[in-house]
Amino acid sequence: MAAAKDDDVRDVDWDGVRLHVVSGKGGTGKTTVAAALALALATGGKKVLVVEVEGRQGLAQIFDVPPLPYADRKVAVAPGGGEVYALAIDPEEALLEYLEMFYNLRVAGSALRKMGAIDFATTIAPGVRDVLLTGKAKEAVRRKGKDGKHVYDAVVMDAPPTGRIARFLNVNSEVAGLARTGPIRSQADAVMEVIGSRLTAVHLVTLLEEMPVQETADGVAELQAAKLPVGGVVVNQMRRPLLSAADQTKARKGHLDTEALAHDLAAAGLVKGGALVGSHGAVTVDDVVRALVVEGAEHAERVALEQRERDNLEGLHRPTYELPFLPDGVDLSSLYELAELLHRQGMA
Amino acid sequence: MSFAREVVPRALSLDIDALLDDRGVRVVVCCGSGGVGKTTTAAALALRAAERGRRVVVLTIDPARRLAQSLGLTELDNEPRPVAGVDGTGSLDAMMLDMKRTFDEFVEANADAERAATIIANPFYQSLSSSFAGTQEYMAMEKLGQLRNRSEAEDLWDLVVVDTPPSRSALDFLDAPRRLGSFLDGRFLRILAAPAKAGGRGLARMMSAGFGMFTGVLNRLLGAQVLTDIQIFVASVDTLFGGFRQRADETYQMLQAPDTRFVVIAAPERDALREASYFVDRLEADSMPLAGLVLNRVQQTTVPELASSAAAAAAERLEQDASGHSTTAALLRIHADRAATLDRQRRLADRFTSVHKTIEVATVPAMASDVVDLDGLRAVGTALADHV
Structure with missing residues (x-):
């Protein structure tokens, strides 16, 4: 764990990273961690976008706002005047937006939908869906305002679970077998320029239990094999060791x-x-x-079991951050507490 | 106050042993969102059924490594293998789904050797069989169908227990196969596969401008090679399969059969219970037989009468009085956390059962350690069957 740092001379662990991808085994709380990380990154006046890609509207629930549309919505104000925006990326909308942007084909959208082409492209064609989802996140990372500055200081992605994360992010190889040329191919290449670079860190959320820790280790190995930038490990729902x-x-x-x-x-x-x-x-x-x-x-x-699993995690040699178990569950106010903890530990 | 000892006091209790002993039940499907303990529950149900005398085969999707080893799932040949160490007169076979292999076998069983080889070598097929959204669900259903048919034809098993893929939504297990089936069987793929033919006929000619447009778009998006691959693929499977959609429909109907039971699995957490709720509604809408809800990782205490707030306040009093009560204070804090968790879980479970009033529920207490062997599975099975 990184030591708590003085705010004035803060040296955060992920300086220069503009896309934080948060993955983890199902049930480990990756959506909560993604939301808390977005708040932590926005602390002190920054503007951060948090995106979800699996259509579950988990962010809306955590930030206690109505279901998110396919448009950036301000969902929270961070300590020190920062702002958190949220976006639920819908692959169909992303495809139509993409067609419009590059081919002025939005009018054709409903005809394409009727013929099953949109369905084909977004749910069935291998990799296309992932290229669209990661492509939208990449666009938000690169987006610039009229003043020529980045619109968002950072983008956080509530990503698919650890078991699928390397394949999801490695869009390059995913479409390689099929789309050898064409715009999807170029889009995949453009996505990899961001996701495969130092602009990105893939953080993994785990509990101190055997299966999530094992999946975290497997996930790190897979990400490294795919040459994707592994970030930190967030240990969620840690018990206080109350007994001496x-x-x-x-x-x-x-x-x-x-x-x-x-x-x-x-x-x-x-x-x-x-x-x-x-x-x-x-x-x-x-x-x-x-x-x-x-x-x-x-x-x-x-506690003894958690200690064993913690030792296993140490073997991964990744920066590790710890968040406590909240007996009352997570609500908006505890989200701020979790953000504060990530901030103090130097994750943001 | 004894009612307070159960986390779901007003829910009906699910009699697991009655379910497992019912010879009229031949398929048990375990569904739920990811991370709720589906695989463990499926394995525990299968073992308990076997040790109560049934001849059981369990299909797991992605078991934890040590659990897989204890079930003897070390040979990955996509075939059920006997599990050693099962007590009693019944038997337990276990297997882990190999999605690609199941698809390949499906092709090999339905095409002559030469054509099967062509299909399996096709790049579109390779993506389809290894990474398409929905393929894992489709193949889990396909394997379930095979196991069920074999259990009848060869009299190997009298109960098939299936785990379902770790989807974002439990509904994917029901929907993905038909989505994939209707796509593979659908108009769109056929048009893609035969654009030249489509241009020659009346209606098709009328619409060919539209077809041209979107095949053009797809070509531009994906590159021309993709369409060529798809055309070759569709041409080679076209006459063979008797229709992917028909196949998916048949397995779907099997799930509506009177000898099938669904067990919906959840953890007492907001998201997991919401997914479970969707799934229960859907089963009802499609007349699929629901056995009940298994609620895993339920917090327990034998003194629910000692409320979280009272325990925390007492701990505080002891901590302020610096005369060495630290052990007791710590134990009271442990209880306070536990009671708070239990209260939250009870509220969530109550909300679920107040919406689904007739659902029967079995609970499994939160265990201090992971389930990694047959003894662990037996303990889960005992807890499941321990209804009040």
Whole structure:
């Protein structure tokens, strides 16, 4: 983990990166991390676009706004005056926009749709869909305003899961077998100029569990094999190790002092007359002690497992950032907390 | 207060053993969005059914490495293999789907050797069979159909349990095959494949200006080689397959058969339950037999009466009093986190069951460690069957 840095002389880990691709196994919270990273990158007056490409409207839910159209919408204000915009990239719309831009063919759109050509190009033709999705993200990275400056300081992509990420991003080889010439081919080449370069970092979100960690390791290897720029690893939903090291060992071995526990519960005013206060005698102090001991043992077991997986992650030698487990789930205010944590750890 | 011990107090409970023991059930399909534990649940159901005397084959899509090893899924020949270590008189075979291979075998089974070789060498076919959106779902369905047919013809198995591909949406499993099927079988591909022929006939001639336009667009977009590849591909498969769409329709109908049951799998998280909700609605709309919902990773406590806020407040009091209560304070904090998680999960589960009032639910507690072997699968199976 990068050390917390002073805001004035901040040296963030991904200086020069303008496209942050966020992937991760399903269920690890990559959409949450993408949203938090966008907020973190926008902190201090920057303008950031976060895009989703899988049509699930996950960003709208996280930012608590109506479903996103195929147009940039401002969804949040970051600390220090920054702005976060969001966009749900729809491959059909991207194709029609593309046809219009290059061939002035938008009028033909509905005819093409009727014939199944749009369906073909966006869902069935190999790689075309991915070229359209990544192409739109690339366009946002490159987009310049009238003043000649980039419209967005950074673009964050909530990308497909780790198992598909290398293939998704490596549009070059994906269309290579089919489109050997033509504009899709040139578009793929243009996308690779951004995605395969130092302008891009592909971050992987994981939990400290076996399968997500294994997929992260596989994902790093695949990205490296495809010569795609691997970014950091974000460890999401980390448990606080609440017990001391000595107590963890005791908890796992069942050696916790239950008498002291019962005594403390009374001292804290939780139990009175041998029963849990408010339970009308239905829950005895022994019930509470037993439950706390079991829960403590499971917690210690979990922390030990997380430690093993953390060691596995260290073997990947990637900058690693940690985000806590939120028992109440993620809402807009906790998103700002997560952004602050990423900011402090130097990810943005 | 005993009702508070279950995370879904008002839901009906799903009797897993009754489902697995029902000889009239021959196919169990496990569906849900990615990351909810579909593969583990499918394997646990299959093992439990086998150990209750059924002859089971389980089709997994993408199992975790150690789980795959414990199921003996080390030989990747796209064929079911017996799982060692299963107790009782039943049996369990397991396989992992090889999408490309299933497609190749499908071609080889339906064409003479020469034509099959031509098809398999075609670049369009190669993209189609390895990376098209929907191919994995199509092949999972195809393999399910094969296993079911074989289980009848050869009397090898009396129950097929299938895991489904890790799609963004659980609905993809139902929709992708037909989407791909109707595309392969559809007008568009035929027109692409035979532009010259289309120009010669009445209606087609009338529309040929339109065809010319979009074949022109596609040529410009993809390059001319792509269309040539597609034309060769369609010409070689045209007369062979009896229609991709028909094939997809047949498997789809199999899923509506009275001996099929769907088990929808979710974690008690907002996104996973939303996907599960869509899927349940869809099953109902298409008259597909839903067995119930499996809710994985449910947080548990034996003292739900000790609320999160009370535990946290007590921990705080102990922490302020610096006379060595730190262990108790920490244990209370652990409970406070757990109770808060449980409250959130219960709210989410309640919202789901208040919309789907008749759905039966089985829960699996959050486990401290990963499921990597048969004992782990047995523990999941026991939890699934432990209905109140």
